[in-house]
Amino acid sequence: MISTTNLSRLCIHTITTKPLALPEAIAAYREIGAAGITVWRDALAPLGIAESARRLAGSGLRVVSLCRGGFFPGASAADRQKAIDENRRIIDEAAAIGAPLIVLVCGAVPGMPLAEGRKQIGDAISQLAPYAAERNIKLGIEPLHPMYAGDRSAINTLGQANDIVERIGAKNIGITIDVYHLWWDERLETEVARAGKAGSIFSFHVCDWRCPMRDLLNDRALMGQGVIDIRQIRNWVEAAGFNGMIEVEIFSTEWWAADQKKFLQKIKTAYLEHA
Amino acid sequence: MISTTNLSRLCIHTITTKPLALPEAIAAYREIGAAGITVWRDALAPLGIAESARRLAGSGLRVVSLCRGGFFPGASAADRQKAIDENRRIIDEAAAIGAPLIVLVCGAVPGMPLAEGRKQIGDAISQLAPYAAERNIKLGIEPLHPMYAGDRSAINTLGQANDIVERIGAKNIGITIDVYHLWWDERLETEVARAGKAGSIFSFHVCDWRCPMRDLLNDRALMGQGVIDIRQIRNWVEAAGFNGMIEVEIFSTEWWAADQKKFLQKIKTAYLEHA
Numbered sequence: 001m002i003s004t005t006n007l008s009r010l011c012i013h014t015i016t017t018k019p020l021a022l023p024e025a026i027a028a029y030r031e032i033g034a035a036g037i038t039v040w041r042d043a044l045a046p047l048g049i050a051e052s053a054r055r056l057a058g059s060g061l062r063v064v065s066l067c068r069g070g071f072f073p074g075a076s077a078a079d080r081q082k083a084i085d086e087n088r089r090i091i092d093e094a095a096a097i098g099a100p101l102i103v104l105v106c107g108a109v110p111g112m113p114l115a116e117g118r119k120q121i122g123d124a125i126s127q128l129a130p131y132a133a134e135r136n137i138k139l140g141i142e143p144l145h146p147m148y149a150g151d152r153s154a155i156n157t158l159g160q161a162n163d164i165v166e167r168i169g170a171k172n173i174g175i176t177i178d179v180y181h182l183w184w185d186e187r188l189e190t191e192v193a194r195a196g197k198a199g200s201i202f203s204f205h206v207c208d209w210r211c212p213m214r215d216l217l218n219d220r221a222l223m224g225q226g227v228i229d230i231r232q233i234r235n236w237v238e239a240a241g242f243n244g245m246i247e248v249e250i251f252s253t254e255w256w257a258a259d260q261k262k263f264l265q266k267i268k269t270a271y272l273e274h275a
Numbered sequence: 276m277i278s279t280t281n282l283s284r285l286c287i288h289t290i291t292t293k294p295l296a297l298p299e300a301i302a303a304y305r306e307i308g309a310a311g312i313t314v315w316r317d318a319l320a321p322l323g324i325a326e327s328a329r330r331l332a333g334s335g336l337r338v339v340s341l342c343r344g345g346f347f348p349g350a351s352a353a354d355r356q357k358a359i360d361e362n363r364r365i366i367d368e369a370a371a372i373g374a375p376l377i378v379l380v381c382g383a384v385p386g387m388p389l390a391e392g393r394k395q396i397g398d399a400i401s402q403l404a405p406y407a408a409e410r411n412i413k414l415g416i417e418p419l420h421p422m423y424a425g426d427r428s429a430i431n432t433l434g435q436a437n438d439i440v441e442r443i444g445a446k447n448i449g450i451t452i453d454v455y456h457l458w459w460d461e462r463l464e465t466e467v468a469r470a471g472k473a474g475s476i477f478s479f480h481v482c483d484w485r486c487p488m489r490d491l492l493n494d495r496a497l498m499g500q501g502v503i504d505i506r507q508i509r510n511w512v513e514a515a516g517f518n519g520m521i522e523v524e525i526f527s528t529e530w531w532a533a534d535q536k537k538f539l540q541k542i543k544t545a546y547l548e549h550a
Contacts, residue, residue, distance in 0.1 A: 110486040110502045114459065147422040149459040150486040150502045156459055184389065184424040184431055211385040211425040213491055227385045227425040 010271050011036030011064045011245035013205075014043040017260045022052055026059040028261055032268045036062040036245045039097060041090070053097045064245045065176075065203055066090065066099040069139065071107035072124035073117040073154065080120060083107070087128055095135040101202050102132070103140050103176050108154045117154030122164045129170040140176035140202035141165065145184075147216060158182055158191035165200050174200030177237060178249065180207050180220060183228040189236050196240020204237050206230055206275050207250045218253045222266060224274035234275065246275050285546050286311030286339045286520035288480075289318040292535045297327055301334045303536055307543045311337040311520045314372060316365070328372045339520045340451075340478055341365065341374040344414065346382035347399035348392040348429065355395060358382070362403055370410040376477055377407070378415050378451050383429040392429030397439045404445040415451035415477035416440065420459075422491060433457055433466035440475050449475030452512060453524065455482050455495060458503040464511050471515020479512050480524045481505055481550050493528045497541060499549035509550065521550050 012029050014020070014037065020028060022043045029037055037059070044052045056063050069090040074080040087102075094102050106121045108114070125139060132139055141161040144153035155161050161175045175195050182188050195201045208226030213219050223230055234246070248267050255263050287304050289295070289312065295303060297318045304312055312334070319327045331338050344365040349355040362377075369377050381396045383389070400414060407414055416436040419428035430436050436450045450470050457463050470476045483501030488494050498505055509521070523542050530538050 113504065114461065145421065146459040147420065147488075147491075150484055150488075157461075160461070184421040186389070186432075186435070209425055213422075213425075216422075216488055216491060229388065 005272065007033040007268065007271070008035050009244070009246050010034045010268070011038055011062070011247040012264070012267065013038045013040065013067065013247060013249040015040045015067065016248055016250045016267070017264065018256050020260050021046060023055055026055060026061060028264055030060055031261070032264045034061065036064040036247070038065045038067055038247050038249070039063060039099065040067045041093070044093065044097070049093055049096050056097055062245070063097060063099045064247060065101035065103050065140070066094040066097065067103045068105045069102045070104040073107050073109045073112060073120040075109055075112070080124065084124055084127055087124070088131055091128070091132050091135055091137050094137050100136065101138045101140055103142050103203065105142060105144065106153045106155045108149060108151055110151050114149060114154040118160060118164070121154060122167060125164065125173060126168045129168060129173050133170065133172045138172045138174060138202055140174055142176040142178055143181055145181040157185055157187070158195065159187055162191055162194050162198070162200070165195070165198065174202040176203045176205065177201065177233070178205035179228050179230055179233050180205070180209060183209060183233065188233070192233075192236040192240050196242065199241070201237060201240060201242040203244060203247060204234070204242060205247045205249045207248065215253065218251045220250045220252050222250065222255070223248070223270040225270075230274055246271070248275075280547065282308040282543065282546070283310050284519070284521050285309045285543070286313055286337070286522040287539070287542065288313045288315065288342065288522060288524040290315045290342065291523055291525045291542070292539065293531050295535050296321060298330055301330060301336060303539055305335060306536070307539045309336065311339040311522070313339045313342055313522050313524070314374065315342045316368070319368065319372070324368055324371050331372050337520070338372060338374045339522060340376035340378050340415070341369040341372065342378045343380045344377045345379040348382050348384045348387060348395040350384055350387070355399065359399055359402055362399070363406055366403070366407050366410055366412050369412050375411065376413045376415055378417050378478065380417060380419065381428045381430045383424060383426055385426050389424060389429040393435060393439070396429060397442060400439065400448060401443045404443060404448050408445065408447045413447045413449060413477055415449055417451040417453055418456055420456040432460055432462070433470065434462055437466055437469050437473070437475070440470070440473065449477040451478045451480065452476065452508075453480035454503050454505055454508050455480070455484060458484060458508065463508070467511045467515050471517065474516070476512060476515060476517040478519060478522060479509070479517060480522045482523065482525045490528065493526045495525045495527050497525065497530070498523070498545040500545075505549055521546070523550075
């Protein structure tokens, strides 16, 4: 396992510290010694793309990815085309802010059979792949937990994401592993190894799964405060050849209400002890 | 597909109408023309086992199963033994009330590796199988949704349940299929067929998956008010040879607050239209 006794691989998602505007987030991440930042689109809106890009370029932080593209399935061809167009804009944004990767939350239409949703997702990503490649942008398919299958993503296992990556067969299409979504899957180790062999592990997100969980969306826990064996999954991911950033992505109403600088100190400690 | 234009296969779980005491539940289920009842243990407590058994015997309803046994994994041998002892008592209760089947929610210890949890579950059920068989009681392993893997069940797919049933190899050990827990799994059709071939489909629960879901435990929807293609799953289950009761099991803070007789009318309609 690659050492995390220093912070050279620590990346924070802006959504993790949602109350902070981008300039504040940059300063606060630097202050704890983080090395990377993953930018959520809502964090770009207040300053606009150009000024956000300028701040990021001068931040001393590596821009790891832009969150998030996706939401591809649609009931009509027009809806699906709208999603393609929107994802082209997101690819342009990623290029503008110097993010080499876009994380895809692939989407689901309530009531649409999941297999149909996955087909539409594969078609859309396949269409976008060349556009992204021309701009040197990678697209990472992030499987979401099965509790989001109804309305957020028809891709709920790493196996399903690997299948799509394999079928598309483009170098800039790969996967994003998030321990929160995937920890329960008995096939995770196998599928991580499969993605590693394909050279398609693009990024790695950590947080923890609280028991009991109080909310389906915004009750993620700090690493070490839940039931996930994060180190074991990190081991698998690194054994599969991944040596990129370890990204802290926590949606939490509770933590968002806390002092964000104190929260970042806790993230730093939790990262060193549990990630 | 076997017809549901009549109610001869409609069974209601007492937890579905939690505000009703057992005698009220029996009367109300009869009133809508339901044929079966699945009894939750909390519904037995007020009258006691003997009197509850007497009421059920005279109810005109078929007792389909007792909910629920399980919660097998434990951090210590003493904890695991406690669970075995408790499940022996539950088997005795099932025999006493004339329930041929106990549904097992198998349990999970937060932080225990899921594979270890599954091993402990298999060991426990294997130990209980002869005791249950002597009393003519079947045990149905109910896989729970992966969102409950942390603290309620280490068995989160029908494949895992089928593996345990196969390994134990006792005629009275089988599975319970609940559409709420399993609808998202791309391997569901295959695993239903596998259970069918093994003759191990013991029971079938329906409700629906609401989008968005507001609570992890108690926001199940009435059939037709969510995203699950219940008829398709029922088709698979019947194609696999199951022709038993279709059991309505809805945990819902919202419905529990409603008039239970009106709710039962809605259940009847939803059963005829969507189950």
